[in-house]
Amino acid sequence: EIVLTQSPATLSLSPGERATLSCRASQSVSSYLAWYQQKPGQAPRLLIYDASNRATGIPARFRGSGSGTDFTLTISSLEPEDFAVYYCQQRSNWFTFGGGTKVEIK
Amino acid sequence: EVQLVESGGGLVKPGGSLRLSCAASGFTFSNAWMSWVRQAPGKGLECVGRIKTKTDGGTTDYAAPVKGRFTISRDDSKNTLYLQMNSLKTEDTAVYYCTTYRPLPPNSAFDYWGQGTLVTVSS
Numbered sequence: 001e002i003v004l005t006q007s008p009a010t011l012s013l014s015p016g017e018r019a020t021l022s023c024r025a026s027q028s029v030s031s032y033l034a035w036y037q038q039k040p041g042q043a044p045r046l047l048i049y050d051a052s053n054r055a056t057g058i059p060a061r062f063r064g065s066g067s068g069t070d071f072t073l074t075i076s077s078l079e080p081e082d083f084a085v086y087y088c089q090q091r092s093n094w095f096t097f098g099g100g101t102k103v104e105i106k
Numbered sequence: 107e108v109q110l111v112e113s114g115g116g117l118v119k120p121g122g123s124l125r126l127s128c129a130a131s132g133f134t135f136s137n138a139w140m141s142w143v144r145q146a147p148g149k150g151l152e153c154v155g156r157i158k159t160k161t162d163g164g165t166t167d168y169a170a171p172v173k174g175r176f177t178i179s180r181d182d183s184k185n186t187l188y189l190q191m192n193s194l195k196t197e198d199t200a201v202y203y204c205t206t207y208r209p210l211p212p213n214s215a216f217d218y219w220g221q222g223t224l225v226t227v228s229s
Contacts, residue, residue, distance in 0.1 A: 034215035036151075043203055043219035044151065055213050087151055089215065094169070095141075095153035 002026055004088050004098035012106040019075040021101045023088035028068045032092040035064055035073045038100075039084045047086075048073065078103070108132040108218045110204045115223030122194050122227070128187040128204030128220055136160065136182040139207045142189045143216060144200035144225075152200075153216075154178075154189070156207055171197075194227045201225075 003026040013019055023033065031051040036044035046055040048064035051071060061076040075082055083105050088098040114126040126142070141156040155168040157178045166178050177190040187204055201222040208214045 036216075043222055044216075045219070046213060046215050046217050049213055049215040049217075050211060053211065055215075055217065089151070091215065094167070095156075097151040097153075099150050 002029060002090055002093050002096050004090060004096055006086075006088060006098035006101045008101060009099070010102045010104060012104050013078055014106045015078050015080055017078055019073075019078055019082070019103055021073040021075075021086055021103075023066075023071040023073070023098050025069045025071075025090060029090040029092035031067050032090055033064075033066070033071050034089045034091070035062075036087045036089065037082075037084045038087065044087060075103075108206070110206070110218060110220030112202065112204050112220045112223040115202065115225045117226045117228065118194055119229050120194060120196055120227055123190070123192045124194065124225060126189040126191070126202055126204075126223060126225070128189075130185045130187065130204075133206070133218075135180075135185040139209060140178075140180060140187045141205050141207045141216060142178060142187075143203045143205055143219075144198075145203070145222075146197075146200045149200075154202070157187070191225070194225075196227050199225060199227045 005024045007022045033051045035048040038044040052064045063074045065072050085100045085102045087100050109131045111129045118124050142154040155178045157166045175193045179188045203222045204220040205216040206218045
């Protein structure tokens, strides 16, 4: 099973700041990595697919990068609605999710 | 507008069975690969299983923890996805989400999600 490790577990930032979230895979997943946002009491929402492609309707402040085993989700300038938990997920070998990074208001 | 509406969750005893349903609308259901993803309370996400379209063979695949106990099926005439869960264990307690899954771009991931239905396995 491919294990995805996300860091940090919690990121405390202010609106307008830049957020950088990391996802590391236990073996190469090529570019088959997605990112999701989940707010309390809601279902996850797809943000990025295949490492660097924004899903339909996702604002340009969300950017995904990386390949192989190291991936990054960058939110260029945090909006109030961006404070949430973010998960990465691979589809190279079955499907596994990372443990999540919580972006909270500082 | 794509809508996925799950139903059938509830409280069940260990060893019991439950069937979840997911009513789909707003897209051509028969053309969509579908999956079930669960989330234990306060925990992360786990894909339980996936079913392909009949055109792609209609085959199913399951995560190791549920293989042999859970069965995914679809009724394209009713635009409905099912998850039959047997021999339930306390560790199956979770919110179960119905999702679409796209194997190819664009949006090649779990792109649409329902609101989820809670399954609690407890004596």
